[in-house]
Amino acid sequence: MRYSAFSLFRETLNKHRGWKPTWRDATPKSTYDVIIIGGGGHGLATAYYLAKEHGLTNIAVLEKGWLGSGNIGRNTTIIRSNYLLPGNQAFYELSMKLWEGLEQELNYNAMVSQRGVLNLFHSDGQRDTYARRANSMRLHGVHSALLDADEVRRMVPILGFEEARFPIKGGLWQARGGTARHDAVAWGYAHAADMRGVDIVQNCQVTGFLREGGRVVGVETSRGKIRARKVGMSVAGSSSRVAAMADLRLPIESQVLQAFVSEGIKPKIPCVVTYGAGHFYISQSDKGGLVFGGDLDGYNSYAQRGNLPTVEHVLEAGMSMMPSIGRVRMLRSWGGIMDMTMDGSPIIDRTPVEGLYLNGGWCYGGFKATPAAGWCFAHLIARNEPHPSAAAMRLDRFATGHILNENGRGAQPNLH
Amino acid sequence: MRIDCPHCGSRDIQEFVYRGDASVSRPDPDGEDALKHFVDAVHLRTNPAGFHSEHWYHSGGCRSWVTVVRDTLTHEIESVGFANEEIDR
Numbered sequence: 001m002r003y004s005a006f007s008l009f010r011e012t013l014n015k016h017r018g019w020k021p022t023w024r025d026a027t028p029k030s031t032y033d034v035i036i037i038g039g040g041g042h043g044l045a046t047a048y049y050l051a052k053e054h055g056l057t058n059i060a061v062l063e064k065g066w067l068g069s070g071n072i073g074r075n076t077t078i079i080r081s082n083y084l085l086p087g088n089q090a091f092y093e094l095s096m097k098l099w100e101g102l103e104q105e106l107n108y109n110a111m112v113s114q115r116g117v118l119n120l121f122h123s124d125g126q127r128d129t130y131a132r133r134a135n136s137m138r139l140h141g142v143h144s145a146l147l148d149a150d151e152v153r154r155m156v157p158i159l160g161f162e163e164a165r166f167p168i169k170g171g172l173w174q175a176r177g178g179t180a181r182h183d184a185v186a187w188g189y190a191h192a193a194d195m196r197g198v199d200i201v202q203n204c205q206v207t208g209f210l211r212e213g214g215r216v217v218g219v220e221t222s223r224g225k226i227r228a229r230k231v232g233m234s235v236a237g238s239s240s241r242v243a244a245m246a247d248l249r250l251p252i253e254s255q256v257l258q259a260f261v262s263e264g265i266k267p268k269i270p271c272v273v274t275y276g277a278g279h280f281y282i283s284q285s286d287k288g289g290l291v292f293g294g295d296l297d298g299y300n301s302y303a304q305r306g307n308l309p310t311v312e313h314v315l316e317a318g319m320s321m322m323p324s325i326g327r328v329r330m331l332r333s334w335g336g337i338m339d340m341t342m343d344g345s346p347i348i349d350r351t352p353v354e355g356l357y358l359n360g361g362w363c364y365g366g367f368k369a370t371p372a373a374g375w376c377f378a379h380l381i382a383r384n385e386p387h388p389s390a391a392a393m394r395l396d397r398f399a400t401g402h403i404l405n406e407n408g409r410g411a412q413p414n415l416h
Numbered sequence: 417m418r419i420d421c422p423h424c425g426s427r428d429i430q431e432f433v434y435r436g437d438a439s440v441s442r443p444d445p446d447g448e449d450a451l452k453h454f455v456d457a458v459h460l461r462t463n464p465a466g467f468h469s470e471h472w473y474h475s476g477g478c479r480s481w482v483t484v485v486r487d488t489l490t491h492e493i494e495s496v497g498f499a500n501e502e503i504d505r
Binding site for chain 1: 437
């Protein structure tokens with residue numbers, strides 16, 4: 001079913017009785033060309049681009065729960081391409097460009113809102129750091145601007161400019177960044193992939209790999225054996241668990257990251273704002289709720305819930321950046337499991353096991369990467385060679401020293 | 417989460433610093449393939465969903481290093497011991 005103003009008008013006259021499910025709840029076939037493990041944003045995007053860009057038709061996405069039940073529904077919905085390192089910036093800019101045309105591409109309203117991303121700085125040293133990042137962005141053809149304190153004040157007057165310890169001196173501004181409706185991204189890719197014949201199989205947990213002569217030739221699942229020429233893992237948060245079934249150990253620790261939303265208030269925050277003196281980022285949803293987050297809890301966890309000290313820590317940073325947030329009541333908080341890699345950057349690569357491909361290690365940054373991760377992972381699977389924009393995201397970079405460490409904190413996953 | 421420090425008793429995790437997987441040991445620098453073993457020891461992790469043996473440093477207390485066996489699915493702590501002593505599992 002295609003969505004349009006006409007279909008909305010027609011269904012309005014029909015009292016909305018004619019809408020159909022936007023994707024089929026497929027029953028798995030015995031054989032596919034490609035199986036993608038993980039029915040989140042990345043897995044669905046990969047399946048969609050495999051079908052659209054690489055002409056494959058016999059594709060399945062296997063999801064152990066319901067579609068979009070993992071981190072695609074648990075993030076803080078921020079999209080941006082304001083990275084420093086060449087290996088990252090080109091990739092995230094590809095993602096940004098795909099975001100800009102996403103809704104027309106998928107025929108689905110993902111509420112992509114380019115409201116801008118503002119990174120605050122509070123000292124001369126931090127200004128220099130952001131100037132360097134702004135220049136790096138421009139060297140990659142991405143617009144950036146360095147704002148002074150008055151410009152920031154005009155944009156977001158509610159911030160705590162007179163904070164004695166961390167006065168706001170200005171900010172790094174990417175006008176093309178913003179937010180998107182996270183669930184609708186998964187639903188949109190599912191809609192578009194389904195239209196191209198991709199089988200989306202829910203409640204189908206992968207329990208092992210079928211191997212012949214060292215090569216992966218399919219998967220064992222809770223719904224039987226399914227064979228495939230190639231298998232892609234797109235299960236960030238649980239990459240180590242799935243990879244362990246193929247006897248692989250990954251440079252990843254799974255850790256919990258919490259996010260929060262407040263009660264709805266009048267429009268106060270027109271863009272995404274990140275704090276420079278603590279780890280805190282905030283935006284305001286279209287419903288009016290303040291959506292924010294901060295540091296990881298900082299220890300290995302698969303529990304999808306965090307502890308109170310981190311809640312306190314995040315809210316302290318929020319109070320310091322924006323004192324008036326103290327009068328707003330918090331509505332909900334939740335946790336998601338992050339694949340924290342040893343250098344804070346993701347992995348899109350072949351694995352040492354023939355026929356098995358890995359897309360994981362997304363740390364905090366998986367949501368904004370959804371379109372490009374799908375694009376590049378599909379390219380890798382279809383052509384068996386990395387996409388130029390993701391060529392640096394190698395699995396073996398820790399052994400060769402070509403790490404992508406944006407903030408230079410070493411092989412400590414809980415510091416990235 | 418609270419950790420039952422063998423020296424100080426039950427304390428909030430805010431007093432502790434997480435120092436990661438305790439099963440990682442330093443390879444023999446003179447052994448065969450020492451470089452590969454060091455690369456693996458620094459980067460690769462088993463990352464289990466279930467019981468995980470891990471180091472915590474009691475920076476806000478007695479400054480001991482403790483080895484905690486904790487379920488990563490529930491955050492339930494099974495045992496705590498000084499890191500320089502063998503702990504029973």
